[in-house]
Amino acid sequence: MTAQRLLSAALDLVEGTTAVRTVGDLDRAVWPRLAVLVGVESVVATGFDGRLLRWPSGTDVAGPAGHRAVLVLGRAGAGARVALHRGDPDFTDRDRALLDLVRPHLGDALRRATHGSPPRRLTTRERAVVARVARGATDAAIAHELGISRRTVGKHLENAYAALGVHDRTSAALLAGTR
Numbered sequence: 354m355t356a357q358r359l360l361s362a363a364l365d366l367v368e369g370t371t372a373v374r375t376v377g378d379l380d381r382a383v384w385p386r387l388a389v390l391v392g393v394e395s396v397v398a399t400g401f402d403g404r405l406l407r408w409p410s411g412t413d414v415a416g417p418a419g420h421r422a423v424l425v426l427g428r429a430g431a432g433a434r435v436a437l438h439r440g441d442p443d444f445t446d447r448d449r450a451l452l453d454l455v456r457p458h459l460g461d462a463l464r465r466a467t468h469g470s471p472p473r474r475l476t477t478r479e480r481a482v483v484a485r486v487a488r489g490a491t492d493a494a495i496a497h498e499l500g501i502s503r504r505t506v507g508k509h510l511e512n513a514y515a516a517l518g519v520h521d522r523t524s525a526a527l528l529a530g531t532r
């Protein structure tokens with residue numbers, strides 16, 4: 354896969370993770386995109402609620418014969434695991450690096466799928482801050498534009514991350530745009 358296609362596949366996967374609200378969303382928007390990104394045939398995950406998830410449905414828990422990579426995900430003291438299976442070739446350093454990059458996004462999506470979306474909506478100020486983040490503004494630029502301190506911008510972002518169930522600026526900007 355060319356570097357441009359690889360980047361496109363990674364961004365497509367990250368975008369898919371932001372739409373996840375249910376376990377069915379993982380099957381529709383995440384696992385197939387992950388399969389394209391790193392070339393896997395099946396995924397077996399243990400969610401943050403302990404539920405066993407399989408893609409495609411009916412996949413054996415042990416997965417097909419071949420190679421396996423396992424991602425261990427943690428959120429708020431809870432853990433989950435995602436096992437990726439494929440025949441040949443074995444997972445490369447490049448595959449592992451890609452999985453490390455998307456790991457936080459997968460963790461956020463799996464948490465939302467197994468625990469539901471966070472219950473609260475963004476406040477008006479949080480929406481204003483996240484909208485500026487989506488435009489690419491820095492904390493300093495947002496603070497200047499809104500007439501607040503950089504620390505206050507950081508606090509609004511921290512609260513927005515919690516409300517959206519994400520961990521970073523990119524995910525917050527993508528997810529806030531869908532609400």
